[in-house]
Amino acid sequence: MEPRRASQKGELGFSMIELMVAMVVTLVVSGAIFGLLTVGGNAFRREPEVADRQQNIRIAMDAISRDIGNAGGGMPLVSQVFTHTDDPLAGPNPTGNGAPYLNGQGPEGVLGADGQALRGSPPTGSGADASDDSDVLEILIAEPTCPVFRVCASPGGLTGAAASPVALAQQIPVGGCMLSPGTVNSWGLVVLTDSQRFTIQPAQVQPAAVNPACSPTNPAGTVNLAAALPEWPVAGGGALPVPPNTLMYSMRVVRYMIAPDLMDTSPTLWRSETGRYTTQGAASAAPAIGATNWQVIARGIEDLQVEYLNGGNLWSNNPGIVAPCAAFPCTAPEYNTVVRRVRVTLSARALAPLLQGETTPAGGSGPNAVRGQLVSVVSPRAAMVGLQSAAPTGSFY
Helix, strand or coil, X not given: CHHHHHHHHHCCCCCHHHHHHHHHHHHHHHHHHHHHHHHHHHHHHHHHHHHHHHHHHHHHHHHHHHHHHHCCCCCCXXXXXXXXXXXXXXXXXCCCCCCCCCCCCCCECCCHHHHHHHCCCCCCCCCCCCCCECCCEEEEEECXXXXXXXEEECCCCECCCCEEEEEECCCCCCCCCCCCCCCCCCEEEEEEECCCCEEEEEEEEEEEECCCCCCCCCCEEEEEECCCCCCCCCCCCCCECCCCCCEEEEEEEEEEXXXXXXXXXXXXXXXXXECCXXXXXXXXXXXXXCCCCEEEEEXXXXXXXXXXXXXXXXXXXXXXXXXCCCCCCCCHHHHHCCCCEEEEEEEEECCCCCCXXXXXXXXXXXXXXXXXXXXXXXXXXXXXXXHHHHCCCCCCC
């Protein structure tokens, strides 16, 4: 009997129940480990993309903020330096508002009603835009680092019409920023102003010449002026005086808009230093292959919203009508029409596919994406300097 019992004892092992319990425990532990590895891998892919998204939106906001801060530099203190509309307005005040404005001009903002709520819906003020379409921002800046030129002779005066040639009191330096590169036949945009009115015109460098109205012996700069860009004939109506009260600056018409990237159609923020024109005044309304006036600022920017605040202390999607200063000193109602703050809202998304979090439905009609938003309020320095110098008591604020 003893040998038989020893043989049976050696054949003992795990029961079926014990094996099943062990397998279940192993599967649970393995599943937990695999889940942790998957989450870690997804986060490893997602976080660099989110960081890139945030970097792109900060680069875009920094560029816009810098241009808004420079808005109106070298221009009359009381003037509209934020474009209302691409449609030229009739009458003596082309800086007044007129439909369709530049708000609600791009593709529908993919954040939809949710994004509008984050911007503080409903919009307030005259000309407010209740749509979710992306806005276009256009800013007028007389190049602050370029020299100032005085117009000393012009045939028929300066009315915004084409003029050939116009004599300057100074020579245009080769390699300078005025009509860069400053060589004969080079083109650029200029602003002509008498500190109350202004016009924006394409100008072409001509050979320097002696003009008795400027100097009887020394050669001075000469330019040909093309007709004023339609949105900016002589602002406020009339004509600019010649000479000696008209100055000429190099001009930037900085325009921001959302448009598809030319390589993969991803949403992209574009910038032009000549607005929707070339340096010669030809139309170049949107980014396209061969359009050298447009540059990519940041990819993944899918929505741009702009609001303005003037002396009425009411945010509006329309920069409002700026009343040109009829005489110096300007009055409080005239200064109150000047835009003194601009609120910009940018929305961006990560461009990589299949990121963690992209399965969550997003507001609006756009595709699901990992999104972020940045809001900034910027004051144009020229407007604030003008307000401070004209209102030491603070009555215009």
